[in-house]
Amino acid sequence: MSFPTSPEAMQPTWLSAVLGHPEKLKGFVAAKVGTGQMCDSYRLTLDWDAGVDAPATVIAKCPSHDEASRNIARLTGTYVKEISWYRELAAASGVPAPICHYCDIADDDVDFVLILSDLAPAQAGDQLAGLGLSGLIPCIEAAAKLHAYLWNDARLAQMPSLARDNAGLIRTLFPQLYAGFRERYAERLAPEVLDLGAGLVTKLDAYLAREPSVRTIVHGDLRVDNILFAPDGEACWIVDWQTLGRGSGAADLAYLVGTSIADPVERAAADRPAFDHWIAALTAAGVKPDAAALWTDYRVGALSGYFMAVFASMSVERTARGDEMFAVMAERPARQALALGSLDLL
Template sequence: MSFPTSPEAMSPAWLAGKLGQEADALRGFTASKVGTGQMCDSFRLTLDWAHEVDAPATVVAKCPSHDEASRNIAKITGTYIKEVSWYRELAGTSGVAAPVCHHAEIADDEVDFVLILSDLAPARQGDQLAGLGLAGLVPCIEAAAGLHALLWDDSRLDSLPWLTRDNGDVIRAMFPQLYAGFRERYATRLDSGVLDIGAGIIERLDAYLTRQPAARTIVHGDLRIDNILFGPAGDRCWLVDWQTLGRGSGATDLAYLVGTSIADPFERAAADRPAFDHWIAALRQRGIDPDTESLWTDYRIGALSGYFMAVFASMSVERTTRGDEMFAVMAERPARQALALGSLDLL
């Protein structure tokens, strides 16, 4: 392999070159772990330039997970190739609020990769456990609309191999087994009504996986505040962790965002329609003419997606103390949302 996949394997000369500088311009760098992601390892690199250059003082390096289970599921689902391809092919000209990519590379095995991204500090990562209210989610809804407007009912949705990758057979085979493990792990943490949502999804799994959305577009697939960086004032944000990109309904992304983010059940129940209406208005500002009624159905069914991801991811990646609780709330909040919206009945 011709490129490094961890900070320890990076030379100053290699890194300087990827940042557009002469090999001897960078004396060295230090690396510190950032983020709470369990599918990849991310590091802030603080750069010691030999002289003044037109280059950043810090960057973020994103690399394959050190955990074998996480790397394995990434290979099966195409997780790493999706993120690398997003930065290579779409991000730079998309206008979507995301980090700037200085370098993106991935090996033929679709596991070994490296991304060198702009460091958005002092922007801070959202906190899934603490949650965020509807007012705080407004810039996220705007950013989501920007992403969804990018390829709204666009023919390019069918021409990008990494985006058209179908994991339906993998999900059909794995989800029932993963749910059994999830139910056992969280038997004392989640009540039976929440746990039973998973059984309801399994009963309707084919309908869930094959349902056609009201309008197809590119979707983030894991749009929650752990995967969003917020400016210091909270009025600006950037979407990160593009490993679950796919084609679907933008309303599903939105339901996932609202359902996984708002901790207070009463606020969450009151937030669904206002959040949806704000998203519709943001799409219209971007030249999209959405079918509101049909997309509202997509939103209601999309409430299941947060729970679905919690089951799939929690049983597939490296287990951590924070991760266990994060996945618990990631299942619990959308489950309550889905029950209130009658999501399973729509399938």
């Protein structure tokens, strides 16, 4: 392996070379940023020689320090997917996202490094606080750009990182993980929220086998923690592409809306307007969407936020914030799925 996987292992000579200014970097200071639990991210403040036209800061993403998180990343191809996004797709997609200065990954699918542009003063959204429909509009438009890029495109089948089939692994693990999730959150979540998971376990085969009306490229974890917002909230950039895949764009959208809007009454009033805005953005991008079929995909897709909360909460390093975040991630989409009758569609 010819690249470092932590700031401690990075040398100024290596970093200056990958940033296109060999031998011009005197040093750097690393500070941990973000709350992600699947990998570790750092802001590198760079001390350049005088007169060098180079970024003052960059973001380095590295493997998680937590062994359980690294193991699930290996099993599911998490790090491979994010590297693939920046190597193969980001530049041509038109999706607002960081610029990648350098990326590499080892044959073990775990050791990797990403050097990305620092989009500060943009800041990640707050999953716990949530975000209303008006604040989600830039995110919905960015999602539509992503989904329009490879809408029903034959190239989807030719991308190994997207085609990776984890259904067998999920079928084995999810019932076990749900049992632990139910025990952990028995006092935090309402019975009907917990019971939704039991229904999902019962219909797991149908959920995993269901084909969406249209396949496209999807983010897979599209929530405000994984989106950077400009200070005025008028622009956004999507980050954390570790769940990249091919699937239902409508499910991506349902996940975003369901995990973001805290009040279930407000969310219920926002589901259809958010969907209609996404349909309009797809149409503007040249797609001819079948709104009726995609609305069914959206309703089924409401289960995806709950599904992710169960799977992720029991697979990564446990923290106090993480416990509450995953509770919120389960609770909000559960209310959405119950209101939309999602399980009845399987």
